Amino acid sequence: MKKSLGARTFVLPTPAWVVGTYDKQGKPNLMTAAWGGICCSKPPCIGISLRKATYTYSNLMERKAFTVNVPSENHVKAVDFFGIVTGRDVDKFAAAGLTPIRSDVVDAPYVKEFPLVLECKVIHTNEIGLHTHFVGEILDVKADESVLGTEGFPNVEKVKPIIYCPDVRTYHAVGKYLGQAFSIGKNM
Amino acid sequence: MKKSLGARTFVLPTPAWVVGTYDKQGKPNLMTAAWGGICCSKPPCIGISLRKATYTYSNLMERKAFTVNVPSENHVKAVDFFGIVTGRDVDKFAAAGLTPIRSDVVDAPYVKEFPLVLECKVIHTNEIGLHTHFVGEILDVKADESVLGTEGFPNVEKVKPIIYCPDVRTYHAVGKYLGQAFSIGKNM
Numbered sequence: 453m454k455k456s457l458g459a460r461t462f463v464l465p466t467p468a469w470v471v472g473t474y475d476k477q478g479k480p481n482l483m484t485a486a487w488g489g490i491c492c493s494k495p496p497c498i499g500i501s502l503r504k505a506t507y508t509y510s511n512l513m514e515r516k517a518f519t520v521n522v523p524s525e526n527h528v529k530a531v532d533f534f535g536i537v538t539g540r541d542v543d544k545f546a547a548a549g550l551t552p553i554r555s556d557v558v559d560a561p562y563v564k565e566f567p568l569v570l571e572c573k574v575i576h577t578n579e580i581g582l583h584t585h586f587v588g589e590i591l592d593v594k595a596d597e598s599v600l601g602t603e604g605f606p607n608v609e610k611v612k613p614i615i616y617c618p619d620v621r622t623y624h625a626v627g628k629y630l631g632q633a634f635s636i637g638k639n640m
Numbered sequence: 641m642k643k644s645l646g647a648r649t650f651v652l653p654t655p656a657w658v659v660g661t662y663d664k665q666g667k668p669n670l671m672t673a674a675w676g677g678i679c680c681s682k683p684p685c686i687g688i689s690l691r692k693a694t695y696t697y698s699n700l701m702e703r704k705a706f707t708v709n710v711p712s713e714n715h716v717k718a719v720d721f722f723g724i725v726t727g728r729d730v731d732k733f734a735a736a737g738l739t740p741i742r743s744d745v746v747d748a749p750y751v752k753e754f755p756l757v758l759e760c761k762v763i764h765t766n767e768i769g770l771h772t773h774f775v776g777e778i779l780d781v782k783a784d785e786s787v788l789g790t791e792g793f794p795n796v797e798k799v800k801p802i803i804y805c806p807d808v809r810t811y812h813a814v815g816k817y818l819g820q821a822f823s824i825g826k827n828m
Contacts, residue, residue, distance in 0.1 A: 453785075454757065454782035454783055454784055454785075455782065455783055455784075455785050455788065456780055456781075456782055457780070457781040457782065457783060457792075457793070457794075458780060458781065459683070459684050459777075459778055459779055459780060459781070460684050460778065460781055461678045461680075461681055461684045461685075461686075461778065462756075462758075462781050462793065462794065463655075463657075463678060463686060463708065463710065463756070463758055463781075464655075464710055464756065464794065464796055464799050464801040464814075465653055465655055465796075465801050465803055465814060466655075466677065466678060467651075467652075467653055467654075467677070469651075486678070487677060487678045487679055487680070487681070488677050488678075488679075489654065489655070489675060489676050489677025489687065490649045490651060490654060490674070490675045490676075490689070490806070491675055491676075491687060491689045491768060491771060491773045492649075492675070492689055492768040492769045492770060492771040492773070493649055493675070493691075493769075493770050493771060494769050494770040494771075495647070495768075495769050496647050496648050496649045497649075497768055497769070497771075498649075498651060499677065499679060499687060499773065501678070501679045501680055503681075520651065522651065522652055525818055528818045528819050528824065529819070529824050529825050529828060530825065530828065531825065532819065532821055532822065532823065532824045532825025532826075533825030533826075533828035534825070535821070535822065535825065536822060536825050536826060547828055548828060568650075568651070568652065569642065570650075570651060575768075576766065576768065578764065578766055578773075578775075580679060580680040580683075580685055580763075580764065580775060581680045581681075581682050581683050581685070582680060582681050582682040583679060583680040583681060583682075583685075585679045585680070585687065585766075585773075585775070587766075587768060587773070589647075590647055590648065590649065591647055592644055592645070592646060592647060593644075593645040593646065593647070593648055593650050593651075594642035594643065594644055594645065595642055595643055595645060596642055596643075597641075597642075597643050600643065601808065603807075603808055604645075605645070605650065605807045605808045606645075606650065606652065607808070608652055608653070608803075608805045608808075608810070608812055611652050613652040613653050614818060615653055615796075615803070615814055616821065617796045618678070619791075619793045620789065620791055620793045620795070620796075621820060621821040621822055621823075622796070622817060622818075622819070622820060622821060623817075623818040623819050623820075623821055623824075624796055624814050624815060624816065624817055624818055625814075625815035625816045625817075625818055626652075626653060626803055626812050626813075626814065626815050627812060627813035627814050627815025627816070628812065628813045628815070629810060629811075629812055630713055630716045630802060630810075630811040630812055630813055631716050631717070631720065631810070631811050632809060632810060632811075633720055633723070633804065633809040633810060633811055634720065634723065634724060634809055635720070635809075636716065636717050636720045636811075637717050637718065637719070637720025637721030637722070637723070637724050638720075638721075638724060640717060640718065640721035640735055640736060
């Protein structure tokens with residue numbers, strides 16, 4: 453018998469990503485986001501949900517572009533910081549000692565020190581409620597050479613992405629390998 | 641200098657969730673989904689993207705309801721199986737030895753043996769491209785008592801959810817605790 457926890461946004465895992473945008477004056481900004489996920493394969497798209505009150509929301513409406521920056525475990529303090537303060541008051545890049553790089557494909561900055569970044573152009577804006585769901589077409593994915601695995605793709609054990617647990621508000625690492633997809637279930 | 645990997649759906653982490661639906665005849669079905677994420681806090685909503693070719697897509701259009709079932713590590717073979725075969729040909733619950741439970745709040749079944757489930761009513765359907773993005777309002781979250789932590793919320797180390805890595809197609813566990821959110825970044 454399962455226990456009812458009510459209508460709430462509790463699910464596991466959620467990501468701890470950092471969204472990069474420019475404001476109207478060209479100042480780069482960062483914001484932590486856990487409400488997001490891939491939402492289409494062709495064209496490749498990722499969705500990110502934001503409250504209208506955020507600085508990043510205004511930047512996105514203005515610039516129609518953003519980056520999704522995947523931090524490593526060792527950036528967890530900065531990731532948390534980016535979710536606490538607002539870009540209206542603070543230059544978050546400078547405060548965290550990180551370097552903004554202008555994307556060569558979209559009008560948004562990414563974090564040089566983070567191992568994996570997605571560069572996205574907004575192609576849909578869906579009003580849901582408190583949050584607006586921005587669908588970004590992924591125009592390029594960029595990764596540090598140091599995190600690439602043998603197949604040429606980023607290796608999760610090298611990227612060391614961060615997992616966020618809603619409500620209990622904790623960050624966790626990715627753990628052990630469990631198996632190969634489209635393979636281990638063939639002999640069910 | 642980052643290496644360009646091209647326009648693709650590569651990001652970390654993505655979830656390995658199992659979507660539960662009924663078909664027109666009332667047969668319960670399951671499908672593995674990694675393209676999804678929370679997309680609104682009020683009302684609480686989760687988005688799941690599906691190709692029109694899937695059986696679950698037809699079920700969702702018919703029933704306007706689904707469950708998101710969060711599997712544990714020990715279900716990883718079944719999770720992979722649910723992404724390989726189609727419910728048109730197979731009774732996936734029976735094949736995997738799992739038990740469908742009719743939700744008491746939406747017209748969809750959930751997996752008794754999985755530790756955490758979200759019961760959702762479709763409130764938006766957004767066409768993006770190959771995938772349709774279904775926005776489900778979360779009407780209830782249910783969890784096994786055995787995975788609840790001291791705060792009354794499911795504990796990630798007890799739920800043991802599965803992480804999926806696109807392109808390299810691997811499953812991973814959740815690892816070590818990294819810190820408390822809205823706390824460790826206060827003194828940046």
